[in-house]
Amino acid sequence: RFTSKEGYLEYIRTLPINQEPEIFGLHANANLTCAINECMAILSTANSMQGTGGSSEGGKSPEQILGEMSAKYLAEIAPPFDTEAAAARYPVDYNESMNTVMNQEMLRFNKLVLRVRASLADIGRAVRGLVVMDANLDEVATGILRNTRPAFWMKVSYPSLKPLSGYVADLVARLDFFAAWEREGHPPTYWISGFYFTQSFLTGQLQNFARKFALPIDMLLWNFKVLARAPQLPAEAPEVGCLVFGLFMDGARWDAMEGVIAESLPKVLSSEIPHIHMTPCESSKDATDRRTLYASPVYKTSERRGTLSTTGHSTNFVMTILLPISKQHSEKHWIKRGVACLTQLDD
Known part of the structure; x- marks a missing residue:
């Protein structure tokens, strides 16, 4: 059937015009995200062409x-x-x-x-x-x-x-x-999304730990633990590290029951992550099994790109956090999904 030109053409005609996002490793919600972005681009163009003068009859x-x-x-x-x-x-x-x-x-x-x-x-x-x-x-x-x-x-x-x-x-x-x-x-918990320069907060926390235990700050790294959703916020800050909130997961969701990253729900593009306990530790004593974790980048906006500022930091990228994943999927699966954490949504 496929040894002739007509056979190949016949097969090509059966292929869909628009490929499903799953072919590229993306979630079905990627179609919705793409449609929203295209719609917002059209509305933005139309809005920029609209004049600001005049008024409707009976209007302001x-x-x-x-x-x-x-x-x-x-x-x-x-x-x-x-x-x-x-x-x-x-x-x-x-x-x-x-x-x-x-x-x-x-x-x-x-x-x-x-x-x-x-x-x-x-x-x-x-x-x-x-x-x-x-x-x-x-x-x-x-x-x-x-x-x-x-x-x-x-x-x-x-x-x-x-x-x-x-x-x-x-x-x-x-x-x-x-x-x-x-x-x-x-505060006992910090709204990490509320900082103008988030890296200053992260560096400050590392400095506190380094000075308390007389350690070189460049030998420290972060460990992360996502807490279960609690009806009440803690009244006191943890003895070591800090509690942060305000992050949103884009491209996946946090499964609070299993304590792992899970597939997004249909037509739900983002979900809030519960409080995270961030704990500094010495890199030489870190025993974290990276095979069961996804290294998720954290961005300030969904644009996911920025420029280097005068301090040497990105204007958009904040840090990388390690989040648990189930045995069902490897880290490569979530990389293809384009999973990342955001400090703020677009609406």
Whole structure:
């Protein structure tokens, strides 16, 4: 049958036009992810072509919307942190690097908050005719009307793919996290997604361990244990290491019953991972069996790529965490699935 040209052509005609994702080792949800990405690209293009002027009959004018939304966002975003008071309460301490981490994070967020609040206030004044709209304000105004993140803000911001409304809500949550940290002391569990520069938190934890046990920091590595979902959060921090939360698994899910990575549920693209106990240990004493673990990369956004910053760190990649896998699948299976952990989702 397949020894002639017609035989080959007949067989080729029976092949599907669109290949199923399983052929490439991907989950069936990959089709849904691809469709969503294509749809969002089309909507983004259409949104960029839409003008911001005019108004529908009986509707609000763009100026009214700008005035209301800028005032709303300005009221939601807290003023900058009092870094001098924070530094006085949490001074530089050789045995507690988290003091320095918190103070540095506040400085980073203050730079962003000052720009965001100043531009929102200027938008309100520009709507009332008190100031002239420059290129930066026009960009922010367009972002407010289209619910997109202004590039003027993102130049001093942490990476994010959220729409403007989601970005503001996320920023407010991050500011609340550090405000509670300053007000109530070091938290028993850390929202790892809330850090501007996550690597500073990880390095600070390693420094605490290294100084406590008089070990060289470059000889340390992380061990990970995903905890069972508990009805109540722990009241105290662990004696060794730290508890973190806020990671999402993309391309698979965490099976809390079995304590391993499992296949995604149909039409469920991501799932939150329970609290993780991260424990530093000496690399020479690490007895972890890597054959039963998946080395999952952790990214800040689903873009899964970034650039090297001046510190030598990626602007998107955070670290690699080791998660247990069942005997049913090898690590190669999850590599083909493209499994990774994210600190934030796109919505």
